[in-house]
Amino acid sequence: MTTEPPPLPEDTSNLAGNFGPSPSQTVGPYFHQGLVPGVQGLQAGLGHVMVTPGSPVPGERVTLTGRVLDGDGVTIEDALIEVWQADANGAYPARADADFGGYGRAHTRTPLHRYALHTLKPGSAAPGLAPRLNVWLGMRGLLTHLVTAVYFSDEDNSGDPLLNAVPDHRRHTLIARREDTPDGAVYHLDFRMQGQDETVFFDAY
Amino acid sequence: MNHEERHPSPGGVHAPHLSPAYASSVKRAPHERLIPLPHGLHDFGAPVFGAGRLQPGDHDTTVNARVNGEPLGERVVVRGRLLDRQGRPVRGALIETWQANAAGRYVHARDDHDAPLDPNFTGTARMLTDERGEYELISIRPGAYPWRNHHNAWRPAHIHFSVFGTNFTQRLVSQMYFPGDPLLAYDPVYLGIPDPKGRDRLVSRFDLSLTRPGWALGYRFDIVLGGDHATPFEDEDHDD
Numbered sequence: 001m002t003t004e005p006p007p008l009p010e011d012t013s014n015l016a017g018n019f020g021p022s023p024s025q026t027v028g029p030y031f032h033q034g035l036v037p038g039v040q041g042l043q044a045g046l047g048h049v050m051v052t053p054g055s056p057v058p059g060e061r062v063t064l065t066g067r068v069l070d071g072d073g074v075t076i077e078d079a080l081i082e083v084w085q086a087d088a089n090g091a092y093p094a095r096a097d098a099d100f101g102g103y104g105r106a107h108t109r110t111p112l113h114r115y116a117l118h119t120l121k122p123g124s125a126a127p128g129l130a131p132r133l134n135v136w137l138g139m140r141g142l143l144t145h146l147v148t149a150v151y152f153s154d155e156d157n158s159g160d161p162l163l164n165a166v167p168d169h170r171r172h173t174l175i176a177r178r179e180d181t182p183d184g185a186v187y188h189l190d191f192r193m194q195g196q197d198e199t200v201f202f203d204a205y
Numbered sequence: 206m207n208h209e210e211r212h213p214s215p216g217g218v219h220a221p222h223l224s225p226a227y228a229s230s231v232k233r234a235p236h237e238r239l240i241p242l243p244h245g246l247h248d249f250g251a252p253v254f255g256a257g258r259l260q261p262g263d264h265d266t267t268v269n270a271r272v273n274g275e276p277l278g279e280r281v282v283v284r285g286r287l288l289d290r291q292g293r294p295v296r297g298a299l300i301e302t303w304q305a306n307a308a309g310r311y312v313h314a315r316d317d318h319d320a321p322l323d324p325n326f327t328g329t330a331r332m333l334t335d336e337r338g339e340y341e342l343i344s345i346r347p348g349a350y351p352w353r354n355h356h357n358a359w360r361p362a363h364i365h366f367s368v369f370g371t372n373f374t375q376r377l378v379s380q381m382y383f384p385g386d387p388l389l390a391y392d393p394v395y396l397g398i399p400d401p402k403g404r405d406r407l408v409s410r411f412d413l414s415l416t417r418p419g420w421a422l423g424y425r426f427d428i429v430l431g432g433d434h435a436t437p438f439e440d441e442d443h444d445d
Contacts, residue, residue, distance in 0.1 A: 012412040012425045014285075014405070021290060021431035022406050023218045023398045025380040026227075027365070030313040034303025034329045034365060046254060046299065046331075070232040078315075084252060084373045096252035103252035109315075125249060134249070136376050141229030143220035143397040145378060161243050170237075194236045203239035204247055204374045205215045205431055 024145055027138035029078050036080075036107055046096065047082065047105035050119040055099035059088030059120030062185045064133065064150065064176060066115060068108055071194040075113040079139040079191075081106045083117060083150075085132070090123035121152065121185070130160040137191065147204040150189055154178045166200050173199045215239065217431065218403040226393035228354050242374075247432075251373045254299040256333055264332040265343040266304075276326035278307025278345035280421035283381070283409065286338045287368060288429050294338025295430060301367040302342055304328040309348030318351060343421070349388055361388035361395065368428060375432035382408045383424070 027035075036048070051061065068079040083104045086092050093102040106115040122131045133150040151157050153175050163171050176187035191199045215221070222234035262269040267276055287295040305311050305328060308320040312327050328347070332340045342364075350360040363380040370376065382389060389395050389408070398404045406429070415423025 012410045012414070013427045014408055014410045014425060015427045015429065016410075018402050018405055019292065020402065020406065020429060021218045022377065022379055022428045023220060023400075023403045024215075024377060025220075025365075025394060025398075025407065027367075027378050029315060030303065030311045031365070031367075031378075033311055033313045033327070034301050035367060046258060046301075047252070071236075072232055074232075076233065082376070084249070086249070092250045094253060095255060097255045097258055101252060129246075134373055136373070138378055139233060141227070141231075141233035142222060143224055143227060143230065143394065144215045144222060145376070146222070146235070147374070162246050165240055165243050193233045198235055198237050200237070201235055201239050203215065203241045205217055205219055 024143060026140060026143050027080050027145075029140040031078075031080055031138070032107065032109060035105065047101075047103045050100065050102075050104040050117065052099040057087070057100045057120070059100070059122075060185060062119060062121045062187060063183075064117045064119065064187045064189065066176075066188055066190040067113055068115070068137070068139070068191045069193065073195075075108070076139060076193070077108050077113045079108045079115070079137060081108075081115045081117070081191075082136040082138075083119070083133045084136070085119065085134065086122040086125045088120055088123050090125045090131075092125065128159055128161065130155050130157040130163065132160075132162070144205075146201045148191070148199055148201050149174055150187075151175045152178065152187060162202075170198075170200050173197055218398070218400060218406075220397040220399065224393065224397040227397055230397075247372065247374045249373065251369055251371055251375065252299075253297065254333065254369070259331055259333065264330050264341060266326060266328055266330050266345060267343055269330065270327040271325045274325050276306065276323050276345050278323075278326075278348075280417075281344055281346050282415050282417060282421050282423045283342040283344065283364070283426055284412075284415050284423070285340060285409075285426040285428060287334045287340065287370075288338060288427065289370065289375075290429060290431060292429075294334070294336075295370055296334055296336055296338055298334045298338075298371075299369050300332050300334065300340050300342075302330045302344070302364050304344065304364040305347040305350050307345050307348050309350040311350075320348070346383070346422075349386075354393060359388050359391070361386040361392050366426075366428065368430065370430040370432060372432050375430040377428070377430055379428070380407060381426045384408055384411055 176189035
């Protein structure tokens with residue numbers, strides 16, 4: 001015995017009469033479950049491998065590594081670090097699943113709570129711009145993500161308009177220090193969330 | 206934008222970084238004001254993911270982690286559109302979701318909540334938006350979840366959403382809630398968003414037209430990406 005279903009409302013969208021940007025919420029402590037392969041359930045990763053091993057794609061292979069520190073200087077062990085960058089020629093890749101897709105994802109639930117991104121060194125994306133990595137940070141405790149940038153200590157960063165928008169005494173927080181190792185170039189940069197040598201974050205929302 | 210301007214918080218619809226009711230924010234929120242991006246520097250696109258990386262069933266947590274049966278819980282279909290600030294669809298965009306099971310337990314190694322795991326459920330899904338900017342997630346309604354933020358703290362039922370737009374400044378991780386959840390009124394994560402209208406956008410709507418008779422309930426959850434590259438005044442004659 002069936003009855004007529006009730007009439008449907010005109011618009012069931014959660015945005016009905018309330019159109020506007022969706023607010024950020026924290027990635028929480030368990031983001032690995034959905035975003036980091038090989039931890040829980042995810043078979044294949046996105047952004048987990050930035051440069052296909054053995055690929056002839058041009059560019060110096062480099063590692064960026066460091067820690068994320070809270071206001072007490074304690075290492076944060078549940079931070080998510082994402083990068084978006086140009087290739088060695090300064091072009092942002094068209095496809096993230098190319099041999100080099102420009103997109104990377106790392107986290108600090110690791111031994112010593114260090115993140116590590118194995119990538120290639122970007123070129124200058126436009127005249128006057130120093131090579132850089134664009135960085136997105138999320139973690140338990142941040143309702144809204146943060147945006148920053150990473151520059152390279154062995155480049156001439158003096159004319160870069162983004163760095164020049166940063167007060168002199170804070171620019172060093174964005175410049176990764178190069179170390180040449182038998183395994184290649186390693187750049188070191190810690191992100192400091194607050195207080196002494198606090199990382200510069202940008203208003204990019 | 207005036208380059209001398211400084212923002213103590215993201216402003217707009219987003220929650221301030223320092224949100225004392227959310228205890229973890231106190232030592233992790235920047236003290237310094239945010240520095241505006243000089244004009245033009247944000248315009249460098251965003252990662253574009255191909256369908257080749259996705260497997261059939263990636264969008265359906267009721268099938269993608271089965272070992273010896275079906276996951277337990279109330280099945281839900283969540284469907285929505287991914288839009289930019291002008292209401293235009295964002296096509297071919299990657300959406301990733303993760304959530305607790307019906308008992309409120311994550312499969313994450315660090316989750317020690319005393320509730321059962323479900324051997325047939327990991328609660329992770331991935332999908333791409335279609336030509337209309339639409340996605341569809343099939344899942345199990347997550348349970349409420351206790352946490353240590355304050356005495357007797359419970360997170361409302363929620364599904365974590367991670368989305369990409371056409372510009373990296375649109376990159377967004379958020380959470381979807383369920384309508385009528387009494388825990389929303391006590392939740393410092395949800396209440397951390399200052400504007401009640403902003404909060405409301407994260408609450409899905411029950412939608413009878415999305416239900417699958419005899420099989421699953423349906424909820425609609427549309428998402429709008431901000432990002433600082435778009436202005437209400439730009440030419441909207443083309444929507445590529």
